[in-house]
Amino acid sequence: MSVDDLEKYEAEMELALYREYRDVLPMFTYVIETDKRFYLANGVKVDQHRDGSDTYFEVTLTDAWVWDMYRSARFVSNVRVLTFSDVNIEELKRSEVPDSPEGLERT
Numbered sequence: 001m002s003v004d005d006l007e008k009y010e011a012e013m014e015l016a017l018y019r020e021y022r023d024v025l026p027m028f029t030y031v032i033e034t035d036k037r038f039y040l041a042n043g044v045k046v047d048q049h050r051d052g053s054d055t056y057f058e059v060t061l062t063d064a065w066v067w068d069m070y071r072s073a074r075f076v077s078n079v080r081v082l083t084f085s086d087v088n089i090e091e092l093k094r095s096e097v098p099d100s101p102e103g104l105e106r107t
Helices: 003-027
Strands: 030-033 038-051 054-066 075-083 088-091
Touching (some): 003 054, 030 054
Antiparallel strands (some): 054 075
């Protein structure tokens, strides 16, 4: 497989993932962005923990979809994320669900 073939394959996979995202977005209430992944979910709980001088966040998602083109199953019942970085959570209003989101083409 040549480099061009690999790049074409990855571009096709990313386009398919974007199309899937666009199709499933109306099914979810929250958009969650961590330092490693991008999620859609219907339930979100964030707990802040302190360990000495360190602070970390435990994010629990239910009924979720994961933006990851290398996963064979992107729909998951429960997700638990531990992170020392920022967590961005946005609640979608049904009238604000975008048709073509900008800046969300992540791998």
